[in-house]
Amino acid sequence: MNFCNQCAHPVSIQIPDGDTKERHVCDGCGVIHYQNPKIVAGCIPEWEGQILLCRRGIEPRHGLWTIPAGFMENGETIEQAAARETLEEACADVEINGLYGVFNIPHVNQVYMIFRASLKERKFASGIESLETELFSENNIPWSEMAFPVVVQSLKRFFNDRVREEFPAFIDTVAPIKR
Secondary structure, eight states, rough: BBBBTOOBBBBEEOTTTTTTTEEEEEETTEEEEOOOOEEEEEEEEEEEEEEEEEEEEESSSOEEEEOOEEOOTTTHHHHHHHHHHHHHHHHHEEEEEEEEEEEEEGGEEEEEEEEEEEESOOOOOOOTEEEEEEEEEEGGOOOGGGHHHHHHHHHHHHHHHHTOOEEEEEEEEEEOOOO
């Protein structure tokens, strides 16, 4: 951030009085511009034991597979966000079956909220952000072509929980990828 969205003066990084973190503070009007983590909402859509995945048509991780997910919009619930992202990315209508996992991803300032979901019908297609969509059985998941560690962790846990037919909600943290 370079300029204040209130008065257009330059901002500088300071620790405001009574605070402990560096913030963007307007040099003109003194407004503090807080930056907070983004919420990503997504789901694991199921149809007759298979999981619907999308091959990403956008960056980051273009061409790799993921579950339908994306940034939550103002004015919507996290369940609505997960269902909307599934409709946008996979042209699929889902019933949200409950919160499954919450992932802290502090190195990219995100909180990932993943739901279990069921496709309302076996109808899906590539949305504007997807190259293709496909149903996968557990044995056919393209593990080496997955886009994000959070998706891999979620799906592996999901398949383990499915064996027991118990899906307890969980919280986890994703560490940065070491390249």
